[in-house]
Amino acid sequence: xxxxxxxxxxxxxxxxxxxxxxxxxxxxxxxxxxxxxxxxxxxxxxxxxxxxxxxxxxxxxxxxxxxxxxxxxxxxxxxxxxxxxxxxxxxxxxxxxxxxxxxxxxxxxxxxxxxxxxxxxxxxxxxxxxxxxxxxxxxxxxxxxxxxxxxxxxxxxxxxxxxxxxxxxxxxxxxxxxxxxxxxxxxxxxxxxxxxxxxxxxxxxxxxxxxxxxxxxxxxxxxxxxxxxxxxxxxxxxxxxxxxxxxxxxxxxxxxxxxxxxxxxxxxxxxxxxxxxxxxxxxxxxxxxxxxxxxxxxxxxxxxxxxxxxxxxxxxxxxxxxxxxxxxxxxxxxxxxxxxx
Amino acid sequence: xxxxxxxxxxxxxxxxxxxxxxxxxxxxxxxxxxxxxxxxxxxxxxxxxxxxxxxxxxxxxxxxxxxxxxxxxxxxxxxxxxxxxxxxxxxxxxxxxxxxxxxxxxxxxxxxxxxxxxxxxxxxxxxxxxxxxxxxxxxxxxxxxxxxxxxxxxxxxxx
Numbered sequence: 182x183x184x185x186x187x188x189x190x191x192x193x194x195x196x197x198x199x200x201x202x203x204x205x206x207x208x209x210x211x212x213x214x215x216x217x218x219x220x221x222x223x224x225x226x227x228x229x230x231x232x233x234x235x236x237x238x239x240x241x242x243x244x245x246x247x248x249x250x251x252x253x254x255x256x257x258x259x260x261x262x263x264x265x266x267x268x269x270x271x272x273x274x275x276x277x278x279x280x281x282x283x284x285x286x287x288x289x290x291x292x293x294x295x296x297x298x299x300x301x302x303x304x305x306x307x308x309x310x311x312x313x314x315x316x317x318x319x320x321x322x323x324x325x326x327x328x329x330x331x332x333x334x335x336x337x338x339x340x341x342x343x344x345x346x347x348x349x350x351x352x353x354x355x356x357x358x359x360x361x362x363x364x365x366x367x368x369x370x371x372x373x374x375x376x377x378x379x380x381x382x383x384x385x386x387x388x389x390x391x392x393x394x395x396x397x398x399x400x401x402x403x404x405x406x407x408x409x410x411x412x413x414x415x416x417x418x419x420x421x422x423x424x425x426x427x428x429x430x431x432x433x434x435x436x437x438x439x440x441x442x443x444x445x446x447x448x449x450x451x452x453x454x455x456x457x458x459x460x461x462x463x464x465x466x467x468x469x470x471x472x473x474x475x476x477x478x479x480x481x482x483x484x485x486x487x488x489x490x491x492x493x494x495x496x497x498x499x500x501x502x503x504x505x506x507x508x509x510x511x512x513x514x515x516x517x518x519x520x521x522x
Numbered sequence: 523x524x525x526x527x528x529x530x531x532x533x534x535x536x537x538x539x540x541x542x543x544x545x546x547x548x549x550x551x552x553x554x555x556x557x558x559x560x561x562x563x564x565x566x567x568x569x570x571x572x573x574x575x576x577x578x579x580x581x582x583x584x585x586x587x588x589x590x591x592x593x594x595x596x597x598x599x600x601x602x603x604x605x606x607x608x609x610x611x612x613x614x615x616x617x618x619x620x621x622x623x624x625x626x627x628x629x630x631x632x633x634x635x636x637x638x639x640x641x642x643x644x645x646x647x648x649x650x651x652x653x654x655x656x657x658x659x660x661x662x663x664x665x666x667x668x669x670x671x672x673x674x675x676x677x678x679x680x681x
Contacts, residue, residue, distance in 0.1 A: 223538040226548040487538045488531065 196290045200279045204272075205245075207437030208430045212241050214475070215482035216433070223486050248429075251422035258319035259419065267317060268420065268427035270310030275431040277303035278438035283358045284451050285466030286458055296357035297349065300442055301342055304397065304435065308334040311406075314428075315416035326415025329493065330399065330406035336500040337396035337403070343508035344389035347515040348379050348446045357442075361450035365457070378449040382518070385511045387447045389504055391480060394439045396500070398432065401485040405493050436478060444473035560668040562641035563624045565655075567663035568615055572636035575610040579628035579637060587621035588628060589614060615657035620650050640666040 187195070217240060221228030233239025255261055281296040283289035293299050308331050315327020349355055352363035360379075367377040380387045396403035407415035417428050444450060450473070451466030491499065549556055558564060575592030591614040597607045629637045640663050647653050655663075673679075 219542065222542045222546060225541050225544065225546050227546045227550065230550055483535060483538065487534045 200276055200290060203279060204276055204434040204437075205430055208433035209241050209245075211433045211437050211440075211478055211482075212429070213238060215478060217241065219479070219482060220486045223483075245426060248426035249423050253423070254419075254421050256319055256419050260317035260319070263313050263317035264419075265424070267310045267314035268424045268431070270313060271307045271431045272310075272427050272434075274303050274306035274310065275434040275438060277306070278435070278442070281357050282438065282441045282445055283361060283466075284470045285463040286358075286451075288451070288463050288466055289358060292356055292358045295355045297345055297355050297360070297442070297446070300357070300438075301338075301345065304439070305334065305338050307431070307435070311416050314420070318416070318419040320419050322412045322414075323416050323418045326406045326408075326412045326418070329412075330416055333396055333399070333403060333406060333496060333500075336497055337393045337504070340389050340500060340504035340508045341393035341397060343505065343512060344386045344393060345446060347383050347386040347508075347511045350512065350515045350519055351379060351382065357445050357450070360446060361452050364449045365452045365454075378447065380447040383447060383511070383515070385507065386515070387443070389508050389511065390443055390447065391477070391484075392504060393500075394443060395481055395484060396496075398436050398439060398481070400436070400481060402488040402491050403496055404490055405496055408490060436481060437474065440474045440477040440481065441470065443477045444470060448473045448477070558641040558643065560641060560671065561639065562643070563626060563639050564641045564643040565619070565639075565645060565663055566617055566622075566629060566660065567638045567640050567667050568617075568657055568660035569636050569638065569664055570612060570615070570657060570661050572634045573612050573615065574634055574636075575612045575615075576633065578631050578633065582627050582631045584625060584627065585621045585623055587618040589616040589618070612657065615660065616654050617660060618654045619645070620653040638664070638667040640664075641668065642666045 217237070218228045229237030229240040231237055232243050255264055278300050280290045281293055281300050283292060311330045311334070312327050315323045315325075315330070318324070348360060351367075352360040354360060354363065364378050399406050406412070407417065412418070417425060420428060451462075451470040453462075453465055453469045456462040456465060575590055577590050577592075580586075580588040580590045590612070592610050592612050594608050595611050597609050599606050626639065629639055642663060645653075645655075
């Protein structure tokens with residue numbers, strides 16, 4: 182209704198603005214709720230309490246303003262153009278994931294037929310930015326961090342993709358909108374209740390996806406690339422000011438996006454059983470999806486704040502010897518069950 | 523019974539979750555303050571009338587942060603026909619808290635109970651020289667010295 186009265190360029194502009202505002206907003210929400218407040222309470226302290234008056238809600242926005250004011254420092258030996266571009270490459274890969282995640286029957290930037298494939302493909306673009314950042318910094322810590330990050334992102338890309346294959350087999354489509362509808366319609370082993378959030382039939386896949394997403398985000402059990410005790414800040418070591426801010430936004434923006442993907446793939450996405458079409462579904466969709474995103478993000482950050490970091494070899498072993506065989510097993514089992522039911 | 527692999531990981535998640543649901547142990551310092559324990563070593567108070575300027579504390583101080591000056595005065599004898607008494611008068615007693623390492627040896631060594639620990643800790647200064655507390659300032663801290671804890675039941679009374 183509403184969308185029809187607008188011309189193509191107007192719709193495109195609105196969509197672009199929405200994505201441009203959701204990424205920093207999501208990053209700030211996750212950063213504030215989990216990084217600042219939840220971590221603080223898990224460590225039996227209060228976290229920021231003063232900025233903004235109420236429980237320090239303004240802290241991260243203030244930090245952002247501070248970063249923007251800072252001088253843009255590029256090391257003398259750095260490859261200037263590559264150094265300057267690297268944060269943008271990473272940020273763009275974050276923005277592109279948001280294109281396909283639906284938050285309502287019509288609230289999706291572009292419902293691609295190969296939606297999940299697209300999302301995983303662009304999310305792995307960030308490894309290019311990480312390598313660019315590490316190589317161009319002319320710093321041994323940056324380079325080591327970037328190489329570790331590249332090795333880790335490639336290793337964990339596999340279980341991530343393979344875990345999603347299970348969902349795709351079960352849903353019969355790669356479109357994220359299609360996957361949401363499939364979860365709404367399908368039955369759990371022949372039992373019709375409220376549809377089939379794939380977390381029930383794909384519980385192994387969900388765990389694999391979360392573990393791989395944790396590693397893709399370089400969150401703590403898998404934060405070897407930015408291990409501050411040995412690599413200062415990994416590939417981000419030489420960055421400051423708004424370029425560092427870009428890294429921060431893309432880290433938490435990607436966490437928000439991957440939590441959104443997990444919520445869409447496994448928890449039913451925006452779907453709620455009362456409204457399937459129309460305005461109410463579009464209004465409730467973002468809320469429902471938001472709650473699920475926060476739940477998945479809670480799991481991710483809960484694990485982050487609890488466990489110590491893997492050693493580099495343990496990290497690779499975990500991916501190649503455990504996660505990948507398990508995800509292959511998951512595909513086989515899903516295939517068998519798909520044929521059986 | 524064989525233990526499940528990953529049992530410790532679950533337990534760890536439980537610990538962090540439980541901590542999250544409990545109130546924080548930290549306080550918002552300038553707005554609310556923790557009560558330090560009565561024997562906390564905050565600052566040293568001087569009871570001037572007990573001090574005889576014997577200089578034991580100054581000599582024992584590892585940091586040499588206590589400055590004492592005194593002079594002797596003659597006082598009339600206690601009994602008729604006796605020799606006049608000599609008393610030590612304290613002119614200066616300063617503790618430089620910029621040097622003090624809060625070892626408490628001066629308090630231990632004082633033979634006349636002139637030095638006391640008090641739990642007060644809010645005496646930071648913008649200038650380092652202001653951390654030198656003179657004997658008036660040290661005397662003011664006496665008001666904050668906590669009462670000694672009650673003796674245990676059945677303990678020998680002090681004579």
